[in-house]
Amino acid sequence: xxxxxxxxxxxxxxxxxxxxxxxxxxxxxxxxxxxxxxxxxxxxxxxxxxxxxxxxxxxxxxxxxxxxxxxxxxxxxxxxxxxxxxxxxxxxxxxxxxxxxxxxxxxxxxxxxxxxxxxxxxxxxxxxxxxxxxxxxxxxxxxxxxxxxxxxxxxxxxxxxxxxxxxxxxxxxxxxxxxxxxxxxxxxxxxxxxxxxxxxxxxxxxxxxxxxxxxxxxxxxxxxxxxxxxxxxxxxxxxxxxxxxxxxxxxxxxxxxxxxxxxxxxxxxxxxxxxxxxxxxxxxxxxxxxxxxxxxxxxxxxxxxxxxxxxxxxxxxxxxxxxxxxxxxxxxxxxxxxxxxxxxxxxxxxxxxxxxxxxxxxxxxxxxxxxxxxxxxxxxxxxxxxxxxxxxxxxxxxxxxxxxxxxxxxxxxxxxxxxxxxxxxxxxxxxxxxxxxxxxxxxxxxxxxxxxxxxxxxxxxxxxxxxxxxxxxxxxxxxxxxxxxxxxxxxxxxxxxxxxxxxxxxxxxxxxxxxxxxxxxxxxxxxxxxxxxxxxxxxxxxxxxxxxxxxxxxxxxxxxxxxxxxxxxxxxxxxxxxxxxxxxxxxxxxxxxxxxxxxxxxxxxxxxxxxxxxxxxxxxxxxxxxxxxxxxxxxxxxxxxxxxxxx
Numbered sequence: 001x002x003x004x005x006x007x008x009x010x011x012x013x014x015x016x017x018x019x020x021x022x023x024x025x026x027x028x029x030x031x032x033x034x035x036x037x038x039x040x041x042x043x044x045x046x047x048x049x050x051x052x053x054x055x056x057x058x059x060x061x062x063x064x065x066x067x068x069x070x071x072x073x074x075x076x077x078x079x080x081x082x083x084x085x086x087x088x089x090x091x092x093x094x095x096x097x098x099x100x101x102x103x104x105x106x107x108x109x110x111x112x113x114x115x116x117x118x119x120x121x122x123x124x125x126x127x128x129x130x131x132x133x134x135x136x137x138x139x140x141x142x143x144x145x146x147x148x149x150x151x152x153x154x155x156x157x158x159x160x161x162x163x164x165x166x167x168x169x170x171x172x173x174x175x176x177x178x179x180x181x182x183x184x185x186x187x188x189x190x191x192x193x194x195x196x197x198x199x200x201x202x203x204x205x206x207x208x209x210x211x212x213x214x215x216x217x218x219x220x221x222x223x224x225x226x227x228x229x230x231x232x233x234x235x236x237x238x239x240x241x242x243x244x245x246x247x248x249x250x251x252x253x254x255x256x257x258x259x260x261x262x263x264x265x266x267x268x269x270x271x272x273x274x275x276x277x278x279x280x281x282x283x284x285x286x287x288x289x290x291x292x293x294x295x296x297x298x299x300x301x302x303x304x305x306x307x308x309x310x311x312x313x314x315x316x317x318x319x320x321x322x323x324x325x326x327x328x329x330x331x332x333x334x335x336x337x338x339x340x341x342x343x344x345x346x347x348x349x350x351x352x353x354x355x356x357x358x359x360x361x362x363x364x365x366x367x368x369x370x371x372x373x374x375x376x377x378x379x380x381x382x383x384x385x386x387x388x389x390x391x392x393x394x395x396x397x398x399x400x401x402x403x404x405x406x407x408x409x410x411x412x413x414x415x416x417x418x419x420x421x422x423x424x425x426x427x428x429x430x431x432x433x434x435x436x437x438x439x440x441x442x443x444x445x446x447x448x449x450x451x452x453x454x455x456x457x458x459x460x461x462x463x464x465x466x467x468x469x470x471x472x473x474x475x476x477x478x479x480x481x482x483x484x485x486x487x488x489x490x491x492x493x494x495x496x497x498x499x500x501x502x503x504x505x506x507x508x509x510x511x512x513x514x515x516x517x518x519x520x521x522x523x524x525x526x527x528x529x530x531x532x533x534x535x536x537x538x539x540x541x542x543x544x545x546x547x548x549x550x551x552x553x554x555x556x557x558x559x560x561x562x563x564x565x566x567x568x569x570x571x572x573x574x575x576x577x578x579x580x581x582x583x584x585x586x587x588x589x590x591x592x593x594x595x596x597x598x599x600x601x602x603x604x605x606x607x608x609x610x611x612x613x614x615x616x617x618x619x620x621x622x623x624x625x626x627x628x629x630x631x632x633x634x635x636x637x638x639x640x641x642x643x644x645x646x647x
Contacts, residue, residue: 017162021083025070028087032066033216035091035098041065041216064195065216068185069094075178078171081161088155092148094218101217106507111212113336113582114225188225196222203227235605237615243599244619245626247570252620254555254566265357265423266493266534266557269413271483272320273406273476274433275469276500277526282513284454291470294481295498298529301536303552305543306525312581313435313505317372320429320501322546324381325349326568327608328579331601336582339377348610350550351382353562354425360384364412365429366392366404383427387412401443401472403431410479419492433472435505437465447471454513462508469504484531493534497553499546500526502581522584532556545576563616564607571596 033043045058069090076086101112163171185192201215203223212220244251278292279285290296298304310329311318318329321338326349335341346352351361362385369375369388378386389397389404398408413428438461440448448471453463480498487494503524510521517524528544530552544552551565551572560566574596578587589597606612 020162024083024087025073028070028073028091029062029066031091032069032094032218033062035094036065036216036218038213038216040214061201061215061219064201065219067195068182068218068222071178071182071185075175075182077163078175078178081163081165082155082159083162084159085152085155088148088152092152098217111217112221114221116336185222188222190226192222193226196226198223198227235609235611236602237606239599240602240606240612241615241619241622243571243596243603244567244615245622246599247567248616248619248623249627250570251563251566251616254569255560255563257560264493265359265559266495266532267417267423268354268359268425268553268557269417269428269483269487269494269496270323270426270553271413271428271430271480271496271498272316272323272501273480273498274316274430274500275435275502275504276433276473276476277503277524279466279470279473281515281517281524282454282510283516284456284513286452289452291474292477292527294477294484295527295529298481298484298531300539302529302531302538303540303542303556304527304529305541307499307528307543307549308525308545308576308579309500309502310546310579310581311502312522312584313502313507316429316501317374317377318502319499319546322579323499323549324351324427325608326547326550326565327604328545328547328575328600330578330597331604332608337372339373342380342608343376344380344609346382346610347377347380348564348607349381350554350565351425351427353554353559353565355382355384356561357423357559359423359425360421361425362387362416363427363429364409364416365389365431366397366409366412367429367431387416399442400432400475401441401468402436402439403434406430406432406472406475406479410483413483414486417487417490417494419490430476433469433476433504435469437468437504437506440464440468443468443471453509456513457509459508459512462506462512465506466509469506473504480529484533488533488536490533493532495553495556496531496533497528497549498531499528499549502526520584522581530556543576545572545579547579548572548576564603564612567603568600571600575600 030043033041036042039045040058041061072093073087073090076089077083080086097112104112104116196219201219201223203211203215203220211223215223278295280289280291285291295304309319310322315337317337317339321327321342322329325347329335329338332338355361361383363374363378363383364387365374366389369386369390374388375386392404392408392412396408396411398405400406409428409430409432413426416426417424448467451467451470453466457463457466484496487496503521503526507521515521515524525543528549530549548568551569554560554562554565555569574593578589578593578597580587603612606615
């Protein structure tokens with residue numbers, strides 16, 4: 001007579017359990033593919049695949065995309081012994097990932113990237129409130145979450161175990177193996193490159209969106225993560241020296257003290273205006289529309305133009321880093337968020353250059369200091385003081401909408417610019433015009449609704465976010481006019497650099513209206529303005545890149561002792577337009593640009609490591625040697641020398 005099953009043992013045979021697990025795994029893979037919806041990975045691609053690709057390519061892509069979720073599901077199965085509960089939990093993690101990706105796509109039209117996960121560490125530094133504004137409060141979403149919780153609770157209570165309770169040793173060994181596989185995969189161990197191979201899966205490193213459509217979101221994340229792990233390049237010192245020697249005579253000339261320089265050093269104010277751009281570059285505005293009158297008025301009294309920036313819709317610190325260091329992030333492709341990824345005691349840049357010139361250096365920002373890791377980053381950049389929202393006077397922290405108003409921000413800037421004392425370098429980072437732009441609480445809705453929009457923007461949501469943005473942007477324009485007009489009345493000379501860090505995330509409006517230059521939103525530029533209150537009788541038009549601005553500032557201030565900024569000023573006219581957002585189409589470079597680009601990349605990497613200054617004597621020697629060789633060659637070709645040498 002057969003013995004009854006032991007307590008806790010499954011009532012199905014071993015083969016039946018294996019078959020059930022295989023069936024559930026197939027369902028999990030199909031559900032993941034359905035959730036992803038990529039063109040080459042959706043379930044429909046199983047019978048609609050291209051004739052140019054083998055039939056097994058689509059299942060392979062599906063399995064690769066679902067593999068991390070499957071590893072997690074089977075790991076949970078060994079712990080809970082319940083298949084349905086484990087698969088549902090793993091699928092829930094995937095759904096959360098896809099939900100966050102959908103929010104990013106909606107606001108930025110760019111999918112998740114591995115570097116985005118560094119934002120998790122910002123939740124405890126004031127980032128939670130900012131990021132929460134992008135999460136929609138949708139009743140059906142709340143109901144769906146409640147239904148998922150109820151389903152999980154029911155599975156915990158009623159689902160029978162699929163695996164036996166004993167022997168536990170076998171389950172423990174299996175769990176360790178699965179955990180090791182999952183951890184090494186998420187850590188980007190090179191061995192996983194045989195599965196997530198960029199050639200086999202079709203990675204397109206210039207476009208995260210294209211890679212995601214072909215391989216699936218999860219596979220694309222792992223592909224970029226593995227590529228990120230292996231894409232490091234060491235600086236090529238000879239290549240850097242060749243570039244330095246080529247420009248060394250001009251760099252030496254530029255780093256000599258200028259004759260007739262002002263005895264009193266000017267105050268320098270740099271204003272990063274959140275998401276500032278002139279929407280008039282979009283198509284379809286009514287005739288005579290001027291949305292930035294102060295910017296246009298002041299452009300007749302200083303240097304102005306279009307600025308090429310390294311980001312779109314977010315990632316303020318990318319532009320901020322370039323402006324403070326003069327280093328193009330093109331040359332550090334693995335660095336998405338510099339303040340979170342670059343850590344060293346001293347980061348070279350304009351702050352340290354001005355500190356050596358006797359400047360007091362401070363930053364002003366109406367937000368939490370820890371967001372974007374600015375507290376630590378500003379110390380490394382050399383700032384003497386960081387004034388954040390907690391340091392503003394209690395009576396002067398007024399919001400306009402979701403964030404501190406540009407008026408309150410400008411009030412604090414002016415408080416930090418006394419007429420007497422040491423010269424000051426003040427970095428101001430505004431925040432009023434930060435998204436999300438469907439947030440209308442706390443603003444003057446009557447003034448907002450009176451703002452015109454292009455006739456081609458017909459969708460109510462696109463109209464709302466565009467009007468809300470312009471409402472805040474125009475406050476920035478007004479405060480720019482107020483700041484310059486006030487500083488122009490001071491006895492002390494002041495340089496003011498004003499620029500937008502990136503275009504705002506108004507993707508639906510951009511898609512409906514388009515841009516006058518015919519380009520996409522990822523390649524558009526933002527305006528910048530450089531005003532010298534002692535010389536407001538001239539207008540200069542000059543387009544630039546974000547990393548070019550600190551050199552322009554120092555040149556205008558008459559400070560010429562940093563060879564790096566002299567070098568960037570010489571090569572920037574050729575390379576400025578190459579600066580683009582990470583997911584923008586790559587620019588087409590001329591052979592001359594390729595040569596300069598390679599040299600500057602190596603020089604930039606040495607500069608960041610504080611190793612470049614020591615190479616200038618070698619560059620000078622190379623330049624002198626090359627000059628002698630050219631002189632000798634020219635002499636050998638001259639008729640007099642040839643005649644004297646002939647028999």
